Amino acid sequence: MTHVLLEASCLVRRCVGVEVIGEVLRLSASGVGARGCAARLGRSWETVRGWLRAGRRNAVVAVAVVTGVLVEVDRLAPAPTSAGNVLGDLVEVVGLLGRAVAGRFGLVVSPWAVVSVVTGGLLLGEGLRVG
Numbered sequence: 505m506t507h508v509l510l511e512a513s514c515l516v517r518r519c520v521g522v523e524v525i526g527e528v529l530r531l532s533a534s535g536v537g538a539r540g541c542a543a544r545l546g547r548s549w550e551t552v553r554g555w556l557r558a559g560r561r562n563a564v565v566a567v568a569v570v571t572g573v574l575v576e577v578d579r580l581a582p583a584p585t586s587a588g589n590v591l592g593d594l595v596e597v598v599g600l601l602g603r604a605v606a607g608r609f610g611l612v613v614s615p616w617a618v619v620s621v622v623t624g625g626l627l628l629g630e631g632l633r634v635g
Contacts, residue, residue: 526616
């Protein structure tokens with residue numbers, strides 16, 4: 505078995521940084537379709553569609569994982585509000601975690617990079633689990 509260490513800016517089996525993928529998820533959560541996201545970010549719509557499918561597949565588990573870390577970082581963090589769609593819920597809790605990490609540790613880091621770390625790079629990957 506081969507082991508590889510990923511930078512916080514990377515996701516497993518993705519050749520694009522988590523910031524780009526996070527922006528696609530954010531745009532989609534706000535109502536932009538796959539083709540619109542692709543056009544805005546200069547990516548193929550097929551690739552973006554794949555990211556969105558994987559993001560939707562993993563969103564509920566990712567929200568649970570990220571919310572658990574949020575509570576560990578800041579027990580007084582505001583509760584995530586429902587955005588009405590799974591990607592919106594994910595984007596909401598990612599923003600809350602980013603603010604909590606900045607507040608607790610004084611770090612200015614990408615909230616998507618934090619999520620990459622807490623999901624083990626599996627935000628869009630097979631095998632993302634709670635616990």
